[in-house]
Amino acid sequence: MGNVVKRSRWKRSCLIITLLSLVSWLTACSHSMTSKQDQAGDNRPVISIMAPLHFPHPPTPELVKAIEDRTQTKLELNWVPDGIYTDKMNTALTTNSLKKATYVKYTDYLLLKNSIRSDAFWDIGPYLEQFPNLKQLNKNILNQTSVDGKIYGLYTERPSSRQGIIIREDWLDNLKLAKPRTIDELYNVLKAFTNNDPDQDSKADTIGLTDRNDLVFGAFKTVASYFGTPNNWGISGGKLVPEFETAAYMDAMDFMKKLYDEKLINNDFAVTSKDVQRDKLIRGIAGVYIGSMQDVQRLSDETRLVDPKAKLTLINHIEGPNGFKVWSIPNYSALYLFSKKAIRTEDELKQVLSFFDRSMDKDVANLMKYGLEGRHYTTKDDKVLLSEDTTQIRANEVNALYVLMIADLNNPNVMQVAESESLSQLADKLSADNEKYVVNDPTISLESKTYDERGVELYKIMSDATYNYMLGKLDKAGFQQEIERWKRNGGSQIIQEYNDAYGKK
Numbered sequence: 001m002g003n004v005v006k007r008s009r010w011k012r013s014c015l016i017i018t019l020l021s022l023v024s025w026l027t028a029c030s031h032s033m034t035s036k037q038d039q040a041g042d043n044r045p046v047i048s049i050m051a052p053l054h055f056p057h058p059p060t061p062e063l064v065k066a067i068e069d070r071t072q073t074k075l076e077l078n079w080v081p082d083g084i085y086t087d088k089m090n091t092a093l094t095t096n097s098l099k100k101a102t103y104v105k106y107t108d109y110l111l112l113k114n115s116i117r118s119d120a121f122w123d124i125g126p127y128l129e130q131f132p133n134l135k136q137l138n139k140n141i142l143n144q145t146s147v148d149g150k151i152y153g154l155y156t157e158r159p160s161s162r163q164g165i166i167i168r169e170d171w172l173d174n175l176k177l178a179k180p181r182t183i184d185e186l187y188n189v190l191k192a193f194t195n196n197d198p199d200q201d202s203k204a205d206t207i208g209l210t211d212r213n214d215l216v217f218g219a220f221k222t223v224a225s226y227f228g229t230p231n232n233w234g235i236s237g238g239k240l241v242p243e244f245e246t247a248a249y250m251d252a253m254d255f256m257k258k259l260y261d262e263k264l265i266n267n268d269f270a271v272t273s274k275d276v277q278r279d280k281l282i283r284g285i286a287g288v289y290i291g292s293m294q295d296v297q298r299l300s301d302e303t304r305l306v307d308p309k310a311k312l313t314l315i316n317h318i319e320g321p322n323g324f325k326v327w328s329i330p331n332y333s334a335l336y337l338f339s340k341k342a343i344r345t346e347d348e349l350k351q352v353l354s355f356f357d358r359s360m361d362k363d364v365a366n367l368m369k370y371g372l373e374g375r376h377y378t379t380k381d382d383k384v385l386l387s388e389d390t391t392q393i394r395a396n397e398v399n400a401l402y403v404l405m406i407a408d409l410n411n412p413n414v415m416q417v418a419e420s421e422s423l424s425q426l427a428d429k430l431s432a433d434n435e436k437y438v439v440n441d442p443t444i445s446l447e448s449k450t451y452d453e454r455g456v457e458l459y460k461i462m463s464d465a466t467y468n469y470m471l472g473k474l475d476k477a478g479f480q481q482e483i484e485r486w487k488r489n490g491g492s493q494i495i496q497e498y499n500d501a502y503g504k505k
Contacts, residue, residue: 044068045351048076048099048342050092051403052085055298060397066367067401071358073351079400083273093120098339100352103403104153105334107216109145112337113452116147122338122349125151130350131357137407144330144444153335154356157409160328161434162427163222164316166296168287170309171198182319183226183255190264193287209259210286211269212277215463218269219290224252225327226320231441233498240442240498242491244462244483248321253479256470270467282306293427300423301391312423316430328438336406356406362413368405369414371398383418446505448497454490461486 058079068075078099080088086108092098093115104112115121125142128134128151142151165186172179172189175198180186190208192198198206211219225231229248233240243249259265266272266280278295280286282302289299293314300312317324336356343349358364370377370384376394378385386394408414417425451458465482468474474482487495 044072044074045348045355046074046076047101047352047355048078049101049103049336049404050078050080050089050099051103052082052105053079053400054082054403055395055400057396057400059401063367063371063398063401066372067359067364070364070367071355073355083275096341098342100342100348101336101338101356103156103334104337106329106332109153109335111452111456113147116152116337117452120340121152122340122343123150123152124154124338124349124353127350127353131353133357133360133411133413134353138331138410141331141407145332145335148447153337154353154406155332156334156336156403156405157331157407158329158333159409159431159435160331160438161326162292162294162431163225163326163434164290164293164314164430165318166281166289166291166293166299166312166314168193168198168281168284168310169313170311171287173311174198174200179313179315181317186318187255187258187264190259190288191262194262194264198287199284205285207266207280207286208264209288209290210266210272210277210280211290212272212274213270214274215466217291218277220252220256220466221327222290223255224249225325225439226318227251227255228320228322228325229327231327231439233441233443235442240495240502242462242495244466250476250479251321253466253469257472260470261472270471278302284310293430294424296427297391297424298395301395314423314426314430316434324437325439326434326437328434328440330444334403359404360406360411360413362415365405365408365411365414368401369408370394379415380418382415384415385418386424442502443498446498446501448494448501450490450493450497455494458486458490458494461489 058077064075064077067073076099085103086105089098089102089104089108092102093112128137134154137155138157141155141157145151145153145155165180167179167189171193175192175196177189177192178185180189193206193208195204197203209219215221221229224243227248229246229252230241230243232243234243234246235241236246256265260267260269266277266286269277277289278299281289281299283306284303289295293316296312296314300310303310303312316326338349338352343352359368366384370386371394373379376390376398378387402408461482465474465479465486469476469479483491
């Protein structure tokens with residue numbers, strides 16, 4: 001009996017071993033078949049990208065898949081609303097969770113130089129010549145982006161100045177006012193838009209200007225340039241001086257303070273987000289928006305959904321004491337930087353660079369910029385026709401992709417527009433006109449280690465002082481004391497370092 005039980009157990013053991021071997025063999029075969037399928041084309045390199053979302057909707061999956069198929073990649077796109085993008089990017093940097101490619105705004109890039117010098121990002125300069133499109137990138141713009149002579153980013157291109165005024169033209173017509181051409185005329189329009197019922201609803205429910213908590217891309221820096229303020233740094237007696245030590249900067253603060261005191265601007269502008277700023281124009285609370293003229297088409301579309309009779313237009317020339325001047329920016333609005341934490345090897349870096357190189361080819365670049373032919377645009381004589389009927393469709397499905405494009409303005413593979421929405425065309429025309437009047441930052445190619453190390457905290461001293469002056473919380477003597485505090489905390493060293501570098505030019 002015992003032998004029978006033993007033989008039965010032995011048979012069951014053999015059966016279990018046989019079954020386990022069969023499962024193992026089938027799993028191995030399955031893995032082998034999957035590997036062959038991957039090698040046949042499914043195992044595409046994964047390109048993870050963090051980028052800001054400037055529109056209500058990310059691009060449609062159909063367009064993303066089309067880009068993936070054309071570039072033979074798998075895209076992991078991390079879209080972050082533009083209003084919180086800088087905070088999210090800085091969090092990702094400090095937690096070592098950056099994507100392989102990260103969009104870094106120009107204003108943030110200036111403050112990332114310490115991270116760059118501490119080897120957080122790849123130096124891509126030595127690799128650019130290996131790619132047919134990347135090796136054609138503009139050397140002057142690449143040099144504008146360099147840190148210690150090395151190239152770390154692929155740039156998104158832009159005109160020198162898109163700054164200007166977006167204004168309710170129907171309100172001007174209702175009040176029988178002409179477009180303002182001088183600072184005084186601008187003030188008078190803002191006052192009329194606040195006090196004279198420009199929307200003709202018999203209610204005191206409007207203000208002149210809507211602004212936000214941004215001294216650079218909000219209203220202040222553009223208004224300051226109208227007054228003749230230098231661009232970050234000026235030159236006096238052959239020496240570089242910070243802009244906030246100039247009389248023109250004080251004049252600009254006085255102008256903004258006057259708007260605040262007379263309630264011609266939203267009283268919470270110092271803490272207002274861009275979304276709220278836009279909303280005040282869209283809903284007919286305010287009649288003037290000072291910032292990027294490229295915002296006009298989307299603002300117009302959304303404003304007309306609220307009020308079909310609303311009509312926006314653009315102004316770029318506002319004459320100040322010394323004529324018209326407008327501040328400029330380097331010819332890159334942002335850079336894609338490549339994390340060494342996320343990209344471990346040179347081969348992996350080349351895969352990511354290859355994607356961006358391929359994105360500049362005609363079939364991908366035009367897909368990113370215009371969408372799908374037949375749905376989002378049509379062509380005539382190899383030029384793009386953009387219909388107003390498809391404006392909203394492009395805004396919802398395509399436009400978010402624009403931030404993925406590098407060096408697009410001078411990319412010969414991008415098709416030109418034959419006809420487009422009139423406001424977009426006007427914005428492009430006036431941006432080109434600005435080129436003749438721009439004021440450059442003389443420190444753009446200069447290095448200051450103290451600025452790189454302490455620029456954030458020092459900038460906060462002067463930005464807080466500027467807001468507090470405009471809000472009436474500081475007088476001129478108090479503002480001067482804040483300048484002295486800025487100098488004591490490292491500002492004097494920055495002035496010295498920039499002047500030393502300037503003297504060697």
